[in-house]
Amino acid sequence: MKKVAFKTLGCRLNQYETDALASQFQANDYELVSFDDPADVYVINSCTVTHQSDHKSRNFINQANKRNKDSVLVVTGCMANNAKEELENREEINYVVENDQKTSVFSLVEAHFKGEIIHPSKLNADLFSYGSTDKGFHTRSMIKIQDGCDNFCTFCIIPSVRGRAASRPIQDILTNIREVIAQGAKEIVITGVNIGRYEFEGYKFDDVVEQILDLDGEFRLRISSIEPDGFGNKFLSLLNHPKMTPHLHLCLQSGSEPILLQMRRMYTVKRFKEIVNKVRSINPNFNITTDIIIGFPNETEDDFSATCDAIKELNFGHVHTFKYSIRKGTRAERMPEQIDERIKTKRSEIIRNLSDKIKNNYRKSFIGKTQTILVEKTDGEIGSGYGEYYIPVQFSGVNIQKNKFYKVNITDMEDGSDPVLKGEMI
Structure with a gap:
């Protein structure tokens, strides 16, 4: 073997x-x-x-x-x-x-x-014929619906290495999901490079989400990552569906309007905040996580301060911070005023500390509340996994099994930069 x-x-x-x-x-x-x-x-x-x-x-x-x-x-x-x-x-x-x-x-x-x-x-070129992920590394079953990107942000090399946007036929997506549900999948994660721009024979991204949510079976749906420019009102209306998890990874990249313009992002900070406020009007606890690029060319102290202010205001559940990195062939490579690495490092540390503080406060707010945990690991009478808000939880109970849902009362939280919630099975 x-x-x-x-x-x-x-x-x-x-x-x-x-x-x-x-x-x-x-x-x-x-x-x-x-x-x-x-x-x-x-x-x-x-x-x-x-x-x-x-x-x-x-x-x-x-x-x-x-x-x-x-x-x-x-x-x-x-x-x-x-x-x-x-x-x-x-x-x-x-x-x-x-x-x-x-x-x-x-x-x-x-x-x-x-x-x-x-x-x-x-070899044959095919973006979507991967088959089932039932023997993979994750309890959650990821489903690819799209690949490539047509946005051409000035910092990004992805259109060069992943190609132009391509969408998977909707019936293939639904067939794939039915298969993994039949195999026992309890959480479906739809993924791609720019899934909000999904388009196939008249179907858009929100149509795909709607049809997935209408499928039979005991499962919940999670969105891996979405760009703000792909966020529509119909999708917003689906966020309150009982099978939809209250978590989105919504990419901000910068809290500065001038920097977003230079990045050639397809939205403004004002529009981003409007989206977050609409989502939180549905569920005040909704977990919104994001990406931030630090040290983009021409980023001033005022631009950086605007990013810090946006993080504080929007109360992100987690901020994934990147130091800007020059990629050959991108427009940003040719921009003047490249930022010194020492400044990038200093600003990154400030963002990480700010993010950790906000993340800890957000997770603490779940103490005393109930979460539905999909178990990924077991160790005796201890189970661990993620709740619907995509927060790691460890809990005690009897006969805990992997890939099962359990209602858990959250009683405490560990310390650290990525704190785990503690609880007891109800």
Whole structure:
């Protein structure tokens, strides 16, 4: 029985694609092992959004090569598109597979072990034929509905490495979800690069969400990440559906209007705040998390202060902070007034401290309330997982089982930068 190991960097879409590939390998009698263990196949699903992402991807390539020099090493993901020539010139890498051919990684590896060496460029290009994720790494079942992006933000390399926007046929999405629900999935997470811009044969994003919510079965629906410009009134009306989780990752990037304009974002800070206020009018506790880029070219102290003020005002459940990283070929690469790394580091630390304080206060507000937890791990009479608001919870009870819903009374909270709520099963 051959062994396969995966390492995934970057976004939820990459996580979904790794889950699907891992399920395919296991369905064909491969044993899934940790990336730290010896394996016959190593698959690195890379990210290239920042310099740090590239650095991490290269480190994992080096680690895989040191563990087993006779293994097959496949590098796929966004770095495989962005640095293809560099990676193909590395002798330790057997195959460099671009994003639109990632679905064929298993057939490529199988052919290799049968003595047939296929160049990845000869593989079929297909963005959506990944199959089930029932044997993946996550209890939540991710479903890919869209890929690529047409926005071309000035800082972003994604349109170059993921391609132009493409949407999956709605009936394929619904069929896929019916399958995973039949296999026992309790939480569906829809994902893509820019899912709010979904469009297929007249169907828009909110139509997809509506039809998913109408499906039979005991499940709840979570949205992985959405851009503010893809947020419509119909979608807003669906947020109160009993199967919809009260959590959205809504990307702000900056609280400064001039910086958003230079980023070529398709919304204003004013519009973003209007969206948040509308969502919170439905549910005051609604968890809105976000991304912030620190140190974008020309970012002044006033721009940075505006971002801090926005974070305080909007009471985010979590802020994922990035230091701006120059990506070749983007408009921002050519902008003057690039910010010194020391300033970026200082501002990032301020944002992280501010975010931790707000996140802790937000999570504390759930003490004394009830959450519905989907269990991901068990340890004796202790279960852990996430509630509907996407907050980690650990609770005590009897006969706790994985992939089951439990009503939990929240009694306390751990200290730390990512505090876990504590509770007791009702």
